[in-house]
Amino acid sequence: MTATPVLSIRNASRHYQSGDSIVKALDDVSMDIMPGEVVGILGPSGSGKSTLLLIAGLLEPPTLGEVYIGGERVSYPDAMLEGLRSFRRHNIGFVFQKANLIPFLTALENVALALEIDDVTPRDARDYARWLLGSLDLAHRRNNLPKQLSGGEQQRVAVARALANDPRLILADEPTAALDGERGKQVIRLFRQIATEADASVAVVTHDPRVLSLFDRSYELRDGRIVKGHHPRQETA
Ligand SMILES: Nc1ncnc2c1ncn2[C@@H]1O[C@H](COP(=O)(O)OP(=O)(O)OP(=O)(O)O)[C@@H](O)[C@H]1O
Ligand SMILES: [Mg+2]
Structure with a gap:
């Protein structure tokens, strides 16, 4: 018996019009994340990592391809937008590349x-x-x-905020970028703890080599395509 992926992306592409040309920010990408998994998304700047996360978080529709959450296909007609928002609020925790805290709270x-x-x-x-x-x-x-907090402290508040609604899917865009090595690991370990205890799934975009060994596996993007998968936990015992 195989479990249903919490998130499944099938042959997704995202194209942007840029002047006369089309930018393929994401080009035929497929990805599955199972309950309890903590997965890394790696790749150079501009390779499509944030675009992939926005599609996974139902914040943008793919130009081509499909997204399934818990085995159910997500559809994006305008009439569904309110429903999508409510679904996101209850099921998805998103940490943006910038902390985006509300300044007067x-x-x-x-x-x-x-x-x-x-x-x-x-x-x-x-x-x-x-x-x-x-x-x-x-x-x-x-x-x-927020203005009385350091950049790294703000980033950790944003992590806490993304976890507050007990999401079954946690998506984090470079959540450790402003943190030192120990703090960065602390964030990924908290993700791991929640994945284990709540059977949640986590995808983390990172450039940080110090946290790679904490992932179950990772995908590497280049020019909008997945070029390889790693299993660092098995490679570096
Ligand atoms: N709204 C947009 N309009 C046009 N092009 C875009 C748009 N968003 C992203 N792109 C382009 O798509 C490509 C992928 O962008 P994306 O933000 O996903 O990269 P990234 O891997 O997250 O990079 P970084 O590590 O710098 O955050 C880039 O070439 C970018 O310029
Ligand atoms: Mg990005």
Whole structure:
């Protein structure tokens, strides 16, 4: 018996019109991520990593190809956009390449905000937000505004915010770029812990060689195509 991938991308391409020419930001890419997996997405600048993540996060439709979440095909007619937004809010945690925190809310409020939807009471939301910030060593900074935080601290608040709604799919675009080696590993380890405990799936775009050994496997992109897959956990025992 094989499990259903949390995320399955089939032959996806994303083309952008740029003047008279077409940029193939993504060119016939297929990718599966299974429950509990933590997968890296590597590749040089401009190779299509962020584009792939936006498609995986249902933030952009592929020009060609299909996306399946939990085995269900995602469709993108305009009439569905509100439904897609709600689905994303409940199921997908996204860490953007820039932290994008709300400037007039404290760290704790930024994290708890993602939780204050539907069935979570504000108090539980704040307790869980506090736990998330604590596991990223930010408990003492929780009442600071973003401008009172360092770049790396803001990035970790953005990670906590993406995890707040217990997403089954976590997508992170260079979440460790502003962090030192130990902090970077701490973020990936937290992803791993949540993947294991909640059977969530995680895809992380990174240039950081120090975290590669923490992934179950990784995909490498070049010019919009997947050129190879790695299994670093097996290679570097
Ligand atoms: N909205 C857009 N319009 C036109 N071209 C775009 C657009 N978004 C991305 N591209 C192009 O698509 C290619 C892939 O971009 P993408 O942002 O996915 O790269 P990346 O691998 O994330 O790079 P980086 O490591 O620098 O963040 C690039 O050549 C980029 O210029
Ligand atoms: Mg990018």
